[in-house]
Amino acid sequence: MSFIELQNVYKIYKNGVTAVADMNLKINKGDFVFVIGHTACGKSTLIKMLYREEKPTKGSVYVGGINVAKLKNSKVYKLRRKIGIVFQDYKLLPKLTAYENVAFVLQSYGYKESEIKPKVIEALSRVGLKEKLRSFPDEMSGGEQQRVCIARAIVNKPKVLVCDEPTGNLDPDTSKEIMNVLSNINKEMGTTIIMATHDRDIVNRMKKRVVVIKNGVLAGDYEKGSYKVDEAH
Amino acid sequence: MKPIRILIRSVSSAFKSVVRNLSLSIASISCIIITLILVAFAILLSANVNNFTKDIEGDLTVVVFVNKDATDENIEDLKKNIDVVPNIKEITYKSKDQMKEEMQKENEAFDKIMSEWKEGENPLQPCFIILVNDIESIGETANTIKNLEHVDIVKYGEGMVERLVSIFDIVKKVTIVAVVALVFVTAFLISNTIKITIYSRKNEIDIMRLVGTSNMVIKLPFLFEGLFLGILGSIIPVLVTIYGYVFFYDKMGGVLFTDIISLIEPYNFVFQISGALVIIGAIVGMYGSYKSVRKYLKI
Ligand SMILES: Nc1ncnc2c1ncn2[C@@H]1O[C@H](COP(=O)(O)OP(=O)(O)OP(=O)(O)O)[C@@H](O)[C@H]1O
Ligand SMILES: [Mg+2]
Numbered sequence: 001m002s003f004i005e006l007q008n009v010y011k012i013y014k015n016g017v018t019a020v021a022d023m024n025l026k027i028n029k030g031d032f033v034f035v036i037g038h039t040a041c042g043k044s045t046l047i048k049m050l051y052r053e054e055k056p057t058k059g060s061v062y063v064g065g066i067n068v069a070k071l072k073n074s075k076v077y078k079l080r081r082k083i084g085i086v087f088q089d090y091k092l093l094p095k096l097t098a099y100e101n102v103a104f105v106l107q108s109y110g111y112k113e114s115e116i117k118p119k120v121i122e123a124l125s126r127v128g129l130k131e132k133l134r135s136f137p138d139e140m141s142g143g144e145q146q147r148v149c150i151a152r153a154i155v156n157k158p159k160v161l162v163c164d165e166p167t168g169n170l171d172p173d174t175s176k177e178i179m180n181v182l183s184n185i186n187k188e189m190g191t192t193i194i195m196a197t198h199d200r201d202i203v204n205r206m207k208k209r210v211v212v213i214k215n216g217v218l219a220g221d222y223e224k225g226s227y228k229v230d231e232a233h
Numbered sequence: 234m235k236p237i238r239i240l241i242r243s244v245s246s247a248f249k250s251v252v253r254n255l256s257l258s259i260a261s262i263s264c265i266i267i268t269l270i271l272v273a274f275a276i277l278l279s280a281n282v283n284n285f286t287k288d289i290e291g292d293l294t295v296v297v298f299v300n301k302d303a304t305d306e307n308i309e310d311l312k313k314n315i316d317v318v319p320n321i322k323e324i325t326y327k328s329k330d331q332m333k334e335e336m337q338k339e340n341e342a343f344d345k346i347m348s349e350w351k352e353g354e355n356p357l358q359p360c361f362i363i364l365v366n367d368i369e370s371i372g373e374t375a376n377t378i379k380n381l382e383h384v385d386i387v388k389y390g391e392g393m394v395e396r397l398v399s400i401f402d403i404v405k406k407v408t409i410v411a412v413v414a415l416v417f418v419t420a421f422l423i424s425n426t427i428k429i430t431i432y433s434r435k436n437e438i439d440i441m442r443l444v445g446t447s448n449m450v451i452k453l454p455f456l457f458e459g460l461f462l463g464i465l466g467s468i469i470p471v472l473v474t475i476y477g478y479v480f481f482y483d484k485m486g487g488v489l490f491t492d493i494i495s496l497i498e499p500y501n502f503v504f505q506i507s508g509a510l511v512i513i514g515a516i517v518g519m520y521g522s523y524k525s526v527r528k529y530l531k532i
């Protein structure tokens with residue numbers, strides 16, 4: 001079994017919308033995968049099923065050998081400690097500094113302050129924010145806030161990083177910087193990265209595996225950027 | 234130690250939350266204060282009523298004077314008849330001679346007069362001294378006995394004491410009902426405060442869930458917050474109890490209206506009640522927050 005594996009996965013929301021239909025997908029450890037497709041095609045739904053924010057209506061979702069679909073609610077937190085999540089809107093706490101926003105995670109796990117500090121500094125250094133430890137979110141640019149979000153996602157050294165349009169709110173240059181950060185994390189830490197995006201330039205330039213979704217169905221799977229944007233649009 | 238660190242962080246987070254939502258916290262605490270003062274009043278009252286009813290119960294007797302012309306056989310029958318009347322704890326018979334002896338011992342003037350009585354001349358009536366089980370129905374018991382054959386006069390207790398006991402009993406019952414109702418109102422108010430705290434921290438809670446904070450760590454601060462509100466709310470009632478009861482006790486000279494009714498000594502009584510108040514406050518606070526955490530923090 002692959003590190004991440006979807007088997008005949010369906011997601012039908014309560015309102016009757018079928019967001020994902022009969023999806024089969026395998027992702028190996030250390031891969032970097034783009035998930036692309038039109039708006040409302042089901043990218044976010046797919047990502048959310050990986051960290052059990054949504055439960056598949058049918059089928060199995062394996063992450064690191066565990067069927068996430070069958071995970072009890074009370075055990076979900078254990079899964080989330082192994083998956084880093086990066087959001088389009090960063091989801092930082094406005095009253096905490098960059099350092100505190102990242103440290104907060106490990107504090108809530110009950111780590112010692114002396115264990116937390118080096119881990120937080122390391123994570124923030126990796127995203128290039130070593131100089132901004134004491135800045136509050138509203139004192140940082142969008143790109144910087146996204147880096148804090150990434151630092152928070154990797155501080156516990158997860159095996160997987162899932163990103164839902166992490167560059168959705170950023171200009172092209174800042175987006176490039178964020179992609180460099182993610183690429184480095186993938187290379188240096190061996191973290192598997194799954195990223196949903198709309199950004200054609202990024203997908204074409206990065207030359208990574210591309211998974212195309214159309215109306216909730218897997219419509220294409222291309223190795224090393226052999227995908228042409230026009231094929232999906 | 235991981236659990237201890239989690240505990241310390243939860244406590245400090247709960248404390249900050251109490252301060253952050255100050256006006257709500259004060260509303261909840263005020264309600265707890267009123268409830269606990271009433272609880273204290275109810276406990277003080279029932280403990281004292283129980284205490285002096287026990288005191289009086291030992292003393293309160295029904296005295297049954299037997300007709301002068303009753304024979305020994307009649308008296309034997311009467312005793313059997315009294316025996317089957319409900320609410321009787323103990324019957325003691327006193328013959329004319331025993332009465333005379335006792336009265337002579339008790340009082341010198343009596344002794345002087347009675348010693349002049351001739352042999353066989355004794356105008357006193359024999360009597361039964363009866364102890365009852367339940368002081369509140371002593372009147373009923375006395376009436377039943379009064380209707381028995383060969384009974385002349387029935388006397389019992391001091392009506393005032395009896396009435397006092399039943400008045401206190403009513404006050405006690407009303408207070409208990411009020412306390413129960415207030416406990417629910419307080420629990421509701423606390424759960425409402427916690428609900429608002431939960432909403433005001435929804436962002437933080439959502440993020441905690443996403444980054445893998447355990448459910449217990451998410452819930453604990455809210456439970457502690459309820460606990461804090463309960464304990465903070467018990468401070469004033471504890472002071473009121475200690476100073477209030479000591480002052481009342483001293484002012485009344487340790488008795489209530491009459492020497493028959495003695496009040497319970499303030500120490501350690503007030504400390505026991507204070508302990509009970511803190512525990513009740515804590516439980517009500519925890520219960521209120523537990524309700525909200527269950528309802529609004531479904532995980
Ligand atoms: N919680 C929900 N309840 C009901 N329907 C939903 C829910 N979330 C998403 N949907 C529907 O499911 C479909 C897929 O939504 P999803 O968010 O996965 O799309 P997406 O590919 O991420 O779109 P976008 O590129 O705009 O972010 C849409 O039709 C959407 O309206
Ligand atoms: Mg989306």
